[in-house]
Amino acid sequence: MQMRVRDLAALTAYVRLLGVSQRRLAGDAGVGHATVNHLLSGRRRHCSAETAAAIERALGCPSGLFFEPVDPVEARVLATRRVTR
Template sequence: MYRLVRRDLLRMLMQRTRTGAPVAIRELASVAGVSRSTIGHLLTGQRRSVPLDTAHAIAQHIGVELLVLFVPVGRSQTETRTSETPAHASASTSHAAQCIGG
């Protein structure tokens, strides 16, 4: 699943797509293969996440990269966060300090 970053950003980008023309909820829903209510619910905040294929279709039709509008949610993010160990973090800090001259 992919979570919408900000609903106001989606609304703004729908007003001015890559072509400069606005896109209607009905058109975006049709292109993404979802109901109009799905797009409407994203815009109102009643729905926050959509499957990857839907997120990709929305972003592509609007003319932006997927990660401009959506962030992945789910298990893989949690695993990434918990896999960073304190030793790894301190090694990164140490390396940064050496690069800065500290």
């Protein structure tokens, strides 16, 4: 399942409030630094449910506070737009 950042400004403000670096958050969540960087910079708005849950756990906040499920139709569109390298 794909998840979307609910409110980028709220997420980045919360991370700043905690004083956690992107690298520390990535390490605590067990995800790549690039993933956290792209989500916090707005370059990316979507991630897997596992990544969203891991980030929220690492931040010590309730599940679903910063991420919400993507509509199934939107998820299909996202799947067809994946970039291959």
